[in-house]
Amino acid sequence: MERVLSRNFHLPQPPGLAEYRAGGGYDALKVALGQDPEAMIDLVDKTGLRGYGGAGFPLARKWRARGSDAPHPRYLVMNVDETEPGSFKDRQLLYRDPHQVIEAVLVTGFIEQADHAYVFVRGEYSEGARRLERAVDEAREAGLVGSNILGSGFKLDIDVHVSAGRYICGEETALLNALEGRRGNPRAKPPMPFEKGLWGAPTLVHNIETLCHVPYIVSRGSEWFNAQGINGGHGTKLYSVCGEVKRPGFWELPMGTTARELIYDHAGGAPDGRELVAFLPGGASTAFLLPEHLDTPMQFDAVAAAGSRFGTCGIIALSSATCPVDFLLGINKFFVRESCGFCTPCRDGLPYLHSLLARVEAGQGKPGNRELMLELCAKIAPNSFCAFAPGAIMPLESGLKVFADVIEEHIARGACPYRGAH
Amino acid sequence: MLTDHERSHLAEHIARYPEKRAGAIYTLQFLQQKYSYLPDEALAEARDLCGLSVTQLDELATFYSLLLRRPVGRTLVRICDSIACHLAGAPALLAEAQRLTGSPLGGISHDGSVTVMPHVCLGLCDQAPAALAGEREVGRLDQDSLGELLASLKTGAEG
Numbered sequence A: 001m002e003r004v005l006s007r008n009f010h011l012p013q014p015p016g017l018a019e020y021r022a023g024g025g026y027d028a029l030k031v032a033l034g035q036d037p038e039a040m041i042d043l044v045d046k047t048g049l050r051g052y053g054g055a056g057f058p059l060a061r062k063w064r065a066r067g068s069d070a071p072h073p074r075y076l077v078m079n080v081d082e083t084e085p086g087s088f089k090d091r092q093l094l095y096r097d098p099h100q101v102i103e104a105v106l107v108t109g110f111i112e113q114a115d116h117a118y119v120f121v122r123g124e125y126s127e128g129a130r131r132l133e134r135a136v137d138e139a140r141e142a143g144l145v146g147s148n149i150l151g152s153g154f155k156l157d158i159d160v161h162v163s164a165g166r167y168i169c170g171e172e173t174a175l176l177n178a179l180e181g182r183r184g185n186p187r188a189k190p191p192m193p194f195e196k197g198l199w200g201a202p203t204l205v206h207n208i209e210t211l212c213h214v215p216y217i218v219s220r221g222s223e224w225f226n227a228q229g230i231n232g233g234h235g236t237k238l239y240s241v242c243g244e245v246k247r248p249g250f251w252e253l254p255m256g257t258t259a260r261e262l263i264y265d266h267a268g269g270a271p272d273g274r275e276l277v278a279f280l281p282g283g284a285s286t287a288f289l290l291p292e293h294l295d296t297p298m299q300f301d302a303v304a305a306a307g308s309r310f311g312t313c314g315i316i317a318l319s320s321a322t323c324p325v326d327f328l329l330g331i332n333k334f335f336v337r338e339s340c341g342f343c344t345p346c347r348d349g350l351p352y353l354h355s356l357l358a359r360v361e362a363g364q365g366k367p368g369n370r371e372l373m374l375e376l377c378a379k380i381a382p383n384s385f386c387a388f389a390p391g392a393i394m395p396l397e398s399g400l401k402v403f404a405d406v407i408e409e410h411i412a413r414g415a416c417p418y419r420g421a422h
Numbered sequence B: 001m002l003t004d005h006e007r008s009h010l011a012e013h014i015a016r017y018p019e020k021r022a023g024a025i026y027t028l029q030f031l032q033q034k035y036s037y038l039p040d041e042a043l044a045e046a047r048d049l050c051g052l053s054v055t056q057l058d059e060l061a062t063f064y065s066l067l068l069r070r071p072v073g074r075t076l077v078r079i080c081d082s083i084a085c086h087l088a089g090a091p092a093l094l095a096e097a098q099r100l101t102g103s104p105l106g107g108i109s110h111d112g113s114v115t116v117m118p119h120v121c122l123g124l125c126d127q128a129p130a131a132l133a134g135e136r137e138v139g140r141l142d143q144d145s146l147g148e149l150l151a152s153l154k155t156g157a158e159g
Helices: A017-022 A027-033 A037-045 A059-066 A089-096 A098-112 A123-141 A172-179 A208-220 A222-227 A259-266 A300-305 A324-338 A344-361 A369-383 A388-402 A404-413 B004-014 B020-035 B040-050 B054-063 B083-087 B090-101 B143-154
Strands: A075-080 A116-121 A157-162 A203-207 A236-243 A249-254 A276-280 A314-319 B075-080 B114-119 B131-133 B136-138
Touching: A017 A098, A017 A123, A027 A098, A027 A208, A037 A059, A037 A098, A037 A208, A059 A098, A059 A203, A075 A098, A075 A172, A075 A208, A089 A098, A089 A123, A089 A208, A089 A236, A098 A116, A098 A123, A098 A157, A098 A208, A116 A123, A116 A172, A123 A157, A157 B020, A172 A203, A203 A208, A208 A222, A236 A259, A236 B083, A249 A259, A259 A276, A259 A314, A276 A324, A314 B083, A324 A344, A324 A388, A324 A404, A324 B083, A344 A369, A344 A388, A344 A404, A369 A388, A369 A404, A388 A404, B004 B020, B004 B040, B020 B040, B020 B054, B040 B054, B075 B083, B075 B090, B075 B143, B083 B090, B090 B114, B090 B143, B114 B143, B131 B143
Parallel strands: A075 A116, A075 A203, A116 A157, A236 A314, B075 B114
Antiparallel strands: A236 A249, A276 A314, B075 B131, B131 B136
C-alpha cells in the first residue's frame, strides 16, 4: 500500500517548503484553485470521507449543510486539540509534516470559500504549533498563504492558536468558546457552528487528519482514494495501538484493516505470558470489544455493528495481567478531571461513579454496587449537556457488563483478585 | 511589569482578532511565561489589554489547566496518568515523585527546582509512561529515569 499522509514521516526532520514541494507538495493546491468548489464537494462526496476526530460525520455533508450561499465572513477551523486518551495520530501529522497541514487548510479553505482559517492546537503540543507557525511564515513568503494565493485572486490567512489545556476544548462548540477567549464550556446546539460559529459567523470545524486527505482526493480523484481501503473502508487511516501490547505505535494502513492485524501483526500482541482480554477500539470514550471481535474491520460501520464506536481509532489493549476494575478506574479518572463542570450529571455523576468503582477495587464494594453503577450510567449519559459524558459512560457501562463476573468477585471476596497475583 | 515593547507586541497580537477578548488566552500565556505563574498583578496587567475585568480573566485562568494561579517550581513536570500511562505505571511514578521531591503533587520541592503534577493524555501513548518536563517530552519513564530527571532539574541542567 502506498503511504499517503505519512509519506514524509521517514524524514529525520519535517520537510521545509522546498523539500515538500520537491515531493509534489502544493501541486494539489494549484489543481484546486483551478476548479469549481462545488465540483470538489461532489468529488469528496464520492469518497465517503468522514471526520476522524471521533464523531465520523461525512465531510461533504458538513459542507453541504453550510451551503454555498452562507454569508461572509466564513471561518475554517482545523481542530488539533487531540487529547483523547490512546490517540496520538494527530500529533504525528502536526509534528512531522506541517506543510501538508497547511496545504490541507488552503485547499479546504478554497472549497469552503473561507475568509480566515484558525488552526487550534492543544497547549501540550506547543513545539508542534511552533513548527506549524514557522511553516506558515515560510508559505506566506512564497505567496501560498495570504492575499492572491498563487496569483488566483483567492485570499486566506492562517492563524495558529495555541490553546491552554482541557480535553473539552476539542468539542467543536467548546473550541469556539476557547478561541473567542471564553471558558471552554460547550454551547447549545442549534444553532450549529456552520450557521453561527465564531463571532456568530458560519464556521466549519474539522479534524486535522480528515482535512489532510482532501488535497490528495482533489489531485488524484475519488476512485483512487476509495481503492486504498479494504473490507468496506475507503482511503487510508493513521491507526494506532497502545496499552498492553509488545510494540505500541502508529501505522498508516488501508481503512478497514482488522483489529487482529493491528494488534497482533503491527503491535506484536499482548506481552509475553499474558493474553489479550479486551480492547477499546477508538480511544477511551468507546465501548469494549473482545477477542471474538478481532476480525472486525476497523472502519466506522463495522465497529458500530460490533457494538462500539470507531472514534479516533486509537486502540487501547487490556491484557490478562491487569485488573479490569483498575483499567476502568484509569479511564474514568481522566473524565472526572476533565469534566468542564457545566452540567450536574457529568460534574457530580462521574466522581460518584468513580468512588463506587474505587471502593469495589479496594475490596469495600457491596452487593448491588454494580447495578447501582449501571443505573447511574443510564441516568448520566442522556441527561448531560454535551457528548462528553456519553463518551465517558461508554467504556464504563460496557465494562460493567463485560467484566460483570470479575466485579462481582471483587465484591464477594472483599478484595481485588488480581492483587498479589502479579 | 510588562515593558513597552512587550505591551505593544501583545496589543498587536490582540488586534488580529475581531474581538479583544479572543487575545486573552495568548496574553495570559505570555504573562505566565514571564512570571512563571499568574499572580494578581499579571491579571491586572492583562485587564486593559484584553478589555476584560480581573474577574473575567480569573474565570479563564481557573478553567484552563495550563494556566497557573499559584507559584510553581522552576520546572513543571507533568506526568501523564491517562490510561496508557496508567497501565504502564504512572500511579507508582507519581508516588515516587512525591517521595523524591518531599512535596505533594502540585507543590514546590524544598529546593524550589520543581513542581510535579499529574496531567491528561499527552499523546505519547506509544512511549508510556510519559511526561513533559517544561516543554520537553520524556518517554518510557521508570523509577530510575524519573529520579535522574528530577536530579538533573535540581542542578539546573534542564528548564
